[in-house]
Amino acid sequence: MKKTSRPEIPRKAIYRLSIYLRCLQRLKANGIRTVASEALAAAAGVKSTQLRKDLTYFGQFGTRGLGYDVEQLGALISDVLGTTRLQPVILVGVGNLGSALLSYRGFQQEGFEIIAAFDQFPEKKRSRKFATPMLGMDKVEEFVRKHAVKMAVLTVPPEAAQEVVNTLIEIGITGILNFSTITLQVPEDVMVNNVNLAIELENLSYFVQQ
Amino acid sequence: MKKTSRPEIPRKAIYRLSIYLRCLQRLKANGIRTVASEALAAAAGVKSTQLRKDLTYFGQFGTRGLGYDVEQLGALISDVLGTTRLQPVILVGVGNLGSALLSYRGFQQEGFEIIAAFDQFPEKKRSRKFATPMLGMDKVEEFVRKHAVKMAVLTVPPEAAQEVVNTLIEIGITGILNFSTITLQVPEDVMVNNVNLAIELENLSYFVQQ
DNA sequence: AAATGTGAAGTTGTTCACAGCT
DNA sequence: AGCTGTGAACAACTTCACATTT
Numbered sequence: 001m002k003k004t005s006r007p008e009i010p011r012k013a014i015y016r017l018s019i020y021l022r023c024l025q026r027l028k029a030n031g032i033r034t035v036a037s038e039a040l041a042a043a044a045g046v047k048s049t050q051l052r053k054d055l056t057y058f059g060q061f062g063t064r065g066l067g068y069d070v071e072q073l074g075a076l077i078s079d080v081l082g083t084t085r086l087q088p089v090i091l092v093g094v095g096n097l098g099s100a101l102l103s104y105r106g107f108q109q110e111g112f113e114i115i116a117a118f119d120q121f122p123e124k125k126r127s128r129k130f131a132t133p134m135l136g137m138d139k140v141e142e143f144v145r146k147h148a149v150k151m152a153v154l155t156v157p158p159e160a161a162q163e164v165v166n167t168l169i170e171i172g173i174t175g176i177l178n179f180s181t182i183t184l185q186v187p188e189d190v191m192v193n194n195v196n197l198a199i200e201l202e203n204l205s206y207f208v209q210q
Numbered sequence: 211m212k213k214t215s216r217p218e219i220p221r222k223a224i225y226r227l228s229i230y231l232r233c234l235q236r237l238k239a240n241g242i243r244t245v246a247s248e249a250l251a252a253a254a255g256v257k258s259t260q261l262r263k264d265l266t267y268f269g270q271f272g273t274r275g276l277g278y279d280v281e282q283l284g285a286l287i288s289d290v291l292g293t294t295r296l297q298p299v300i301l302v303g304v305g306n307l308g309s310a311l312l313s314y315r316g317f318q319q320e321g322f323e324i325i326a327a328f329d330q331f332p333e334k335k336r337s338r339k340f341a342t343p344m345l346g347m348d349k350v351e352e353f354v355r356k357h358a359v360k361m362a363v364l365t366v367p368p369e370a371a372q373e374v375v376n377t378l379i380e381i382g383i384t385g386i387l388n389f390s391t392i393t394l395q396v397p398e399d400v401m402v403n404n405v406n407l408a409i410e411l412e413n414l415s416y417f418v419q420q
Numbered sequence: 421a422a423a424t425g426t427g428a429a430g431t432t433g434t435t436c437a438c439a440g441c442t
Numbered sequence: 443a444g445c446t447g448t449g450a451a452c453a454a455c456t457t458c459a460c461a462t463t464t
Contacts, residue, residue, distance in 0.1 A: 010433060014416050018409040022391055026368075036445065045393040048445095049435055056447060064441040064446045081412050082419040089411065100310030101407075110391075110408030128337075150418040151411065158236075175414035177407075181232055181320075183255040191417040193410045197311075197387075198320030199228040200403045201299065201361065202291050204385035206224050207401040208360045209292040220455060246423065258423095259457055266425060274424045274463040424463075431456070441446075 013054045017077050019044045020051065024074040036067035083111050088149050092164055093156030094119040094126065094134060097179055101155060102130045114153065116143055120160075137164075141171045151175040158182045223264045227287050229254045230261065234284040246277035293321050298359050302374055303366030304329040304336065304344060307389055311365060312340045324363065326353055330370075347374075351381045361385040368392045 023043040027035055041048040055061060055073075058080055062068045078084050089107070091098055091114050101107075102117060114132055122136045135143065143149070152173045156164050161180035168176065169190055176192045178184055184192050233253040237245055251258040265271060265283075268290055272278045288294050299317070301308055301324050311317075312327060324342055332346045345353065353359070362383045366374050371390035378386065379400055386402045388394055394402050 012433075014413055015409065017416075018406075018412045019393060021412075022409075023393070026392075038445085043393065045395070047435070049448095050433095052445095052447060053434080060447070062446050065444045066442070067445070080416065082415045083412055087411070087415050087418070097314050097316060100314050104307050104310050104407075106307060106391075106407060107411065110412070112408065112411045151414050153411075175418040177410050177414060181316075182236075183229060183233070183253065185255070191414055193414055195405060195407070195410060196228075197314075197405070198316060198322065199225065199232075200387050200405060201297070201317065201322045201363075202228045202231075202293055202320070203225055204361050204387060204401055204403055205292045205297050206227075206290065208297075208385040222455075248423085257457070259425095260455095262423095262425065263456080270425070272424050275422045276464070277423065422464090424461105426461090427459095429456105429458070432454085434451105434453070436451070437449100439446105439448085442444090 009057045013057060014081075016044065016046060016050070016054055017081060019046075020054075021074060021077045021081070024070050024077070027070045028074060033070055034067050035070055035073075037062070040068070086111060086113055087151060088113065088115045088147055089151045089153060090115065090140070090144065090149050091117045091132070091153040091155060092119075092137075092140070092168070093154060093160070093180075094122075094130075095155060095157065098153075098155035099126060099128060099130075101153065101179075102132055103128060115147065115149070118143075137167075140167070144168075144171050144173065149173065151177070153177045153179070154184075155179045219267045223267060224291075226254065226256060226260070226264055227291060229256075230264075231284060231287045231291070234280050234287070237280045238284060243280055244277050245280055247272070250278070296321060296323055297361060298323060298325045298357055299361045299363060300325065300350070300354065300359050301327045301342070301363040301365060302329075302347075302350070302378070303364060303370075303390075304332075304340075305365060305367065308363075308365035309336060309338060309340075311363065311389075312342055313338060325357065325359070328353075347377075350377070354378075354381045354383065359383065361387070363387045363389070364394075365389045 023040055037048040037051045041051040061073055061076055089112050094117050107114060117132050117134045118137050118140045119134060120137055122134045152168050154176055158181050161182050162184060165184050174190050178192050178194045181196055186192055233250055247258040247261045251261040271283055271286055299322050304327050317324060327342050327344045328347050328350045329344060330347050332344045360383060362378050364386055368391050371392050372394060375394050384400050388402050388404045391406055396402055
């Protein structure tokens, strides 16, 4: 029962596309106009065959005997990923980590803007002021519909996470970057990417104990 | 217990172990003493056969007809992951994101402590004060050797990342949680886990565009 | 009866080997 | 000659089916 629009492309290939894009941007900044799969793959930390295979999911973009046009391939990947235009994103849960992410400029640098933050207690005293407007959860539905927001960063406490996600899905959010420490239960047309810093450290811990 | 390196265990299985552990902790907090693979797997968002298969890499811990002892299985996983004792971690690069992570209490909650932060310019004015001691990069070697640190969180700018990593590896760091946006080149006995928030959003972006 | 543990089957993702352009 | 594009082989991971234990 597959229902997704592009089921045959491995999810990991999509991740790698982002990595290739970063490498291409760096090459472009260094004035390099053409790159072979071998060199680009090395920069991205993958095998060259994998890079070429990943690209074939979307078409043929190289010139045999020569390689890829840095700018053109970058534009293509950007188009595939849907990052040519700015995607509006909201953040939900302005606690410890949420605040940290709001003061982090890295999102903007890479083409995303958190256009609003939501919290159960928007009036609560916080140690910082943010440029991003902060609103109560009662405003989230109106805001999301008005701005056609599809993506949310979730930084609420674990007890609240599932309930908040249910709300978000109901009002039209289909992509969730989940920093909360529980596994979210969502319908299959909603995409969740989990980022759990403690789990990443725990995982390192396993490999470090030789 | 057993400490031999077991290369035949899928890396993804190790990740899932951490997820199971979180679920077990929640069950324990709710006073639940026994759990079947079906229920635990549902909470973790995986199939029950996968959970059972994952556990067999380490031994047999269940009771047929009954399930798993919540506390005992939790202790076992914790032991496998090497998180029964607190692992010391350093953070390198106290810029925007580094500062954010230093003020994030989530690591401590999950059993990790950032015992020191290092920066090229430790004296630079920052908007916050941190409880974590901040030192210059010239002090990192002495500190790492003295405290037998094996793990580092890397939050330096991309231009500096590879050079800093080379230094860290030289002085004995073997596990790196990399937030910098470049792909690090490391020897194969060093483990790198990459966390790139922009890439996670970019990935969602692909799936969100209907 | 209920639930685990596991070899075998199935599925997905990666790499090889080389044909095919430029 | 050099490098891409790709079917086929391979490897890794997941799921099934069911024997086994309590």
